[in-house]
Amino acid sequence: MSSASIHKHTAILDAAYELFGSMGFYETKMSEVAEHAGIAKGTVYLYFKSKEELFMAVTRRDCEGFLEQLEGKLNTCSILTDKLSVIAEHHLSYYYERKRHTNLFFRAPNNNPELVAYMALFMEAYMQAVVKVLLEGGASEPELMAQAYIGMLDRLKMDILFDPSFSEEDASKRARFAAGLFITGALGNLNSALGDLPSEL
Amino acid sequence: MSSASIHKHTAILDAAYELFGSMGFYETKMSEVAEHAGIAKGTVYLYFKSKEELFMAVTRRDCEGFLEQLEGKLNTCSILTDKLSVIAEHHLSYYYERKRHTNLFFRAPNNNPELVAYMALFMEAYMQAVVKVLLEGGASEPELMAQAYIGMLDRLKMDILFDPSFSEEDASKRARFAAGLFITGALGNLNSALGDLPSEL
Amino acid sequence: MSSASIHKHTAILDAAYELFGSMGFYETKMSEVAEHAGIAKGTVYLYFKSKEELFMAVTRRDCEGFLEQLEGKLNTCSILTDKLSVIAEHHLSYYYERKRHTNLFFRAPNNNPELVAYMALFMEAYMQAVVKVLLEGGASEPELMAQAYIGMLDRLKMDILFDPSFSEEDASKRARFAAGLFITGALGNLNSALGDLPSEL
Amino acid sequence: MSSASIHKHTAILDAAYELFGSMGFYETKMSEVAEHAGIAKGTVYLYFKSKEELFMAVTRRDCEGFLEQLEGKLNTCSILTDKLSVIAEHHLSYYYERKRHTNLFFRAPNNNPELVAYMALFMEAYMQAVVKVLLEGGASEPELMAQAYIGMLDRLKMDILFDPSFSEEDASKRARFAAGLFITGALGNLNSALGDLPSEL
DNA sequence: CATGAATGAGTATTCATTCAT
DNA sequence: CATGAATGAATACTCATTCAT
Secondary structure, rough: OOHHHHHHHHHHHHHHHHHHHHOOOOOHHHHHHHHOOOOHHHEEEEEEEEOOHHHHHHHHEEEEHHHHHHHHHOOOOOOOHHHHHHHHHHHHHHHOOOOOHHHHHOOOOOOOOOHHHHHHHHHHHHHHHHHHHHHHOOOOOOOHHHHHHHHHHHHOOOHHHHHOOOOOOHHHHHHHHHHHHHHHHHHOOOOOOHHHHHOOO | HHHHHHHHHHHHHHHHHHHHHHOOOOOOOOHHHHHHHOOOOOHHHHOOOHHHHHHHHHHHHHHHHHHHHHHHHOOOOOOOOHHHEEEEEEEEHHHHHHHOOOOOHHOOOOOOHHHHHHHHHHHHHHHHHHHHHHHOOOOOHHHHHHHHHHHHHHHHOOHHHHHHOOOOOHHHHHHHHHHHHHOOOHHHHOOOHHOOOOOOO | OOOHHHHHHHHHHHHHHHHHHHHHHHOOOOOHHHHHHHHOOHHHHOOOHHHHHHHHHHHHHHHHHHHHHHHHHOOOOOOOOHHHHHHHHHHHHHHHHOOOOHHHHOOHHHHHHHHHHHHHHHHHHHHHHHHHHHOOOOOOOHHHHHHHHHHHHHHOHHHHOOOOOOHHHHHHOOOOOOOHHHHHOOOHOOOHHHHHOHHHO | OHHHHHHHHHHHHHHHHHHHHHOOOOOOOOOHHHHHHHOOHHHHHHHOOOOOHHHHHHHHHHHHHHHHHHHHHHHOOOOHHHHHHHHHHHHHHHHOHHHHHHHHOOOOOOOOHHHHHHHHHHHHHHHHHHHHHHHHOOOOHHHHHHHHHHHHHHHOOHHHHOOOOHHHHHHHHHHHHHEEEEHHHHHHHHHHHHHHOOOOO
């Protein structure tokens, strides 16, 4: 692929990310993607053979970016708790930067097995990244714990997406809260009523 | 509304729930809904004035059912930890029963402000139900903690939706795990490396 | 037909006249006609077997009223010029009263042979009424002259329909103008250039 | 616009003129227009963005043709009476050629302000063309006289439209009759009863 | 006679995709 | 490689009419 080709390929992905992310799959028109990318409608099909494939490519690029950035950040620290904090900060700041593009995930095409499969792979990869950290801490049931941690983060990101007044600082504060809660649990935060806590929990 | 009318109203909602839930909004045709409900196409429009309004009605009925069932279950126990377990069990079992209908949430229509507003209300109501429980335990920052707990549960439900071999018993086990992790945190589960835990967390 | 029936029959015609006249055939809904008439949708069909038949009935009643009123007015005078004035005044005042209901004529149903035939009959009857007057004056080619006179009047009524500021007095003035022009021609109104008028005209 | 585009544009207008003219707006289907034009349904929308816009374009082309031809014919003669004859001949021959397409005017779409506005403009332009001729003859009240003349012609054309046996020669004869009547009035044609003609007429 | 719930035929319009240039 | 004119499948919604009550 020539350098001009690569440039055009990227331009299409950028335009598609912008539109799919803000409008969703069904409300985005291929002609708009072409227009945004500054090329002709037919040209899009020289690079991506269908709208669904283009959506897949956009999703893939975004997810890979998420994981690569996470790896990079995790490599900057060695202590377990720092790593858990890094995960939380990354999750929330990533979505903070993408608050205008949430429909990439919420409004994906229906009935596309390939996309479902890819999203499962992505979730698995993300989980394994967290599992790896937890295993350094000797966790038992690391996969469930990883899922739980990711879930906490994912829900705590929601206000970021929907509350326009949410600041980057708020996001960061939430990240620290999440890491703390995950590590120490709600116990220390709840009163003595929990003295009744059954031992089997 | 006559009894025949109510019956037809319900039949349409049931058919729409089935189809929206499994195919998503965009891939569900009004003619299919009518056929499933055993009535003529035009009749659907006597009960719901548009496809979007029908989708809203289906969503509303489902969300209200979720909250009502949760309230009912919470009223059967009084101890804080039991309540947290009940929440977890409810969340996971509810989705377990609906594993074939996940697209009701994942593939909703785009650009529908009314739907977005309703989902925000629902999330708020769910969160408040959890907050109420946590306040009995004297929690500080109960809203963030509620969000975090719900997030954990939501992610832990994912395998239920996507893994066909997932059993109801697996769901129940996950619920207990989630409640335990939320209350005591990962600390007890991780090794001494966490002795380094910075105090500000 | 009972008195209640007659009342209902009339109520439907009145409602239909109102709606067909202001909205046109295609933009008027049978359900609206029923609602305006204060009866149920199905009841309309007890009196008129289709929308087209109802439109025919409305048209027929209106045209018959036009002709009957004209006859009545013509009977009040005996001089030829008075009668021509009466025709003109009638034509313009009739449409003046109906300015809100022009679509009864302009927006009739397409492809309805029965309606086309009726309108031809009406025009014929109107023309014959004028012909009868002209014959009293010993006109040759009375039919063409009648058509021409009616045509003049019909066009002169247009401003009435479309110009909201048009007053009843304006309408009356136009009627007198039309009668005068018809009788004496443009000749007296035009300058000597018409001295060149070829004899064969 | 390329030559192929212009050709297609024209083909659509021709097909639409044929169908709107004979069936009326509401009974003409866009798919039929496309079929008549020998193109695909979607292609029509590349040239005209809606059925209403297409109707407007057809109407506009027809009305402009009417006025242009009239101007051309009027320029071929200089004497007032000739010009009045030309107007009459044009009016009647034009509709004679279009006898199969009367519904372009009689069955237009309802509630289209743009169309109503355009038709008003057309009528005004037509009237002004006649007014210009009358002013050369020094007429007072030229606008009312123009309207009256046009009205005469318009009514005299009706038999052309509805009587299949009407010949082009008949049309021409009517045109001469109309011009004569307009200029000299009915007076010479009526008997002495008109001696009573009140002076104010 | 009166009702109004139910029917289902009918159509304008969109937009992903193709392919001749 | 690039274009953009052309295609045609696909679908929500309306409303005249019917008929069981």
